[in-house]
Amino acid sequence: MKIAYYPGCSLHASSKLYDIQAKSVLGKIGIELSEIEDWNCCGATSASKTDDFLAIALAARNLGIADATGLSEMMIPCSSCYSRTLVSQKALAGDPALRSEINAELAKKVEGKIKISNILEVLLARKKELTDNAVKKLTGLKPACYYGCLLTRFPSDMPITDSVENPVAMEGLLKSMGAEPLDWGYKTDCCGASASVNDADMALKLMSKILKDALARGANCFVTTCPMCQLNLDAYQDEVREKYGIAKSLPVYFITELLGVSMGMGVEQMQIDRHFTDALGLLRELKLI
Amino acid sequence: MSTSTLKYSAETSNALLKEVMDRSGQNLMSCYQCRRCAAGCPVGDESGVTPDRLVRMVLLGEKDNALNNLLIWKCLACYTCGTRCPNNIQTARINETLKQMAKEAHIEPNIPRVASFHSSFVKSISHFGRSNELEFMALYEIENYKKGGLTAVKEDIKSTSKLGRSMLKKKRMHFKLDRTKGKSEIKSLFKKAADKRGAKGQP
Known part of the structure; x- marks a missing residue:
């Protein structure tokens, strides 16, 4: 199709x-x-x-x-x-x-x-095909699913398929692959995106709240679908941690690479080595790659 | 900056209110100051103005305050305010309108870099139809230099080149120029936009 x-x-x-x-x-x-x-x-x-x-x-x-x-x-x-x-x-x-x-x-x-x-929406409509093709359970993966702003909030009324304040599509998908997504408080909060370039202190502050909450809930990674959020949380995470004294880091995955890993695709095919914050260590530790 | 509830006069406030309502498509008069927008605004604390205060400024006809405050430039267009508003007012749209009006009135943006960022991004689309990160960042720094001289770009270049180095290392830097072939269509859309702005000025 x-x-x-x-x-x-x-x-x-x-x-x-x-x-x-x-x-x-x-x-x-x-x-x-x-x-x-x-x-x-x-x-x-x-x-x-x-x-x-x-x-x-x-x-x-x-x-x-x-x-x-x-x-x-x-x-x-x-x-x-x-x-x-x-x-x-x-x-x-x-x-x-x-x-x-x-x-x-x-x-x-x-x-x-x-x-x-x-x-x-495209992935959820094919949840069965995805799980049918899964060869590895994502056991031990505790993602904080991060939706950001623009997936559920619009400048005008827009009927959407998920909850505006508490979307759960990513959690559903990852659960069916064996992961244990967590409830947390910042899944639709803004990470700052373009402000990292033009209003950096503001963006770092927003990201610090997101990172601290995810860590406090026991998450071992972020998962997102937005390339702007991914780049932001990934590339600036060291700076956020340094400025706000946060000891631990969290890898920031795209939903697609975790689905790929559970479907048996490797680091090279999924290009998991292109993250700024180490994304390979956790998957190795969980014996997923 | 403060707003006074004592200064309301329908005659003097109406011109500003009407322009903002027409251009943003938002009915500011339905605001009853419940402050749900303020509670959700991620940049309200830092701006000294929350979306409800901004709406009130416009309702009171306080044009100088409405066009000259940190919120309209710090706003990230996350749309939390509008999503939570019980009266369906999208304050982020009001911010967009006020930014454009501030530009037309030649008011220096409270955060010049935010203004440079967005105008450079749009300019880069007018060149190739697509945004190319390296070209866009160059346009942005040129704009910053024009506005604030060398000191304005020094810090930026330091932090941007740090990001650039890690992007190179992680193979996330893109050197090939991505462009749209239908350049004449893009050009005509930009021309139409300029005609529509007419006397209102450049973006």
């Missing part, structure tokens, strides 16, 4: 490993991710902070390309891209004048047909 796929800029660059993992894991259960051709950046949070028209129009061009594929569903792993694309699709459905105005500039017009899914 083919699903349209929008990787977004980060899965082509700093989070290329996530792109590779997603294709391997879904490929294993017979899903082919078909990257839409010649996509552009969705504008992310920056477009909506600077220009209301671009915030809708940039994602609209991708929606037109996606509609033209004739496929029924498009998966967007990055939470920011997912959010902007969904918001654009909804805004255009509710504003025919804006839609024609934007369509006039596009080679492939937005029809509004394609269903936009995040990676958890």
Whole structure:
């Protein structure tokens, strides 16, 4: 089965490993991710902070390309891209004048047909196939599942498939693979993301709260689906620990690499050696790799 | 910065309120100051202004305060305030509008680097259709340099190059320029955006 796929800029660059993992894991259960051709950046949070028209129009061009594929569903792993694309699709459905105005500039017009899914929705719909393909139980893995902001909260009303304040999709998936996900208090709190570059003290403070809570609950790793959150919590963790005197570190996994490991895929295929905070030690200790 | 509940005058506050409501699409008048937004705001403590206070400034017509405060620049667009608002007011959208209005009024951003970050990101999309981390970071530092001189970029370059070194080590740095072929479409969308802003000014 083919699903349209929008990787977004980060899965082509700093989070290329996530792109590779997603294709391997879904490929294993017979899903082919078909990257839409010649996509552009969705504008992310920056477009909506600077220009209301671009915030809708940039994602609209991708929606037109996606509609033209004739496929029924498009998966967007990055939470920011997912959010902007969904918001654009909804805004255009509710504003025919804006839609024609934007369509006039596009080679492939937005029809509004394609269903936009995040990676958890795509994975959860295939939980049985995933568990059927699992060869290792993720015993001993105690993840703090981290959803961040943009997977469940939107700038306008949006019907979502999980709970806004206490989403549980990741926990469900990981439990079925034998892991023991924990209840904790910061699963939808903001990690700061872009503030790590432009307002660093603020971002470090937010990350310290997240890290401290996860450790206090007894987590031995984070799991996330958002490449922005992953990079942030992974790359800046040393700085957070140093500034806030936190002794222990926690690896920050993408959901896909843990699913891959339980399906028997190795370090090289899952590219688990591309983390900033050691991510191999725990998996070795648990004899998962 | 303080807001006074004694200064309300419908006549003087209406112009600001109407502009913010029209542009943000949010009905600020339904705010009853329950402060659920304030309780959830991750940057309220550090900003000295919480979303409820910001709404109140606009309702009172305190334009200077509304366009010139830390919250509109510290806001991370996490959307917690709006998700929890019982009256469905998305304060993050109000922040986006106020940021744009501050720019149009030529008010120096309270955190210039945040403004540079977002305008450089959008500029990088206008160049290649996609965001390329190295090009984007270069644009961002040039912008910081223009605004604050060498001292503004010195610290940044130190911390960014530290991150850059670990990104290199972990093979997470990307050197190939990623670009969209449909450049004329991207260009025309940017032109349309500029036309729409018209007299309102650049992003």
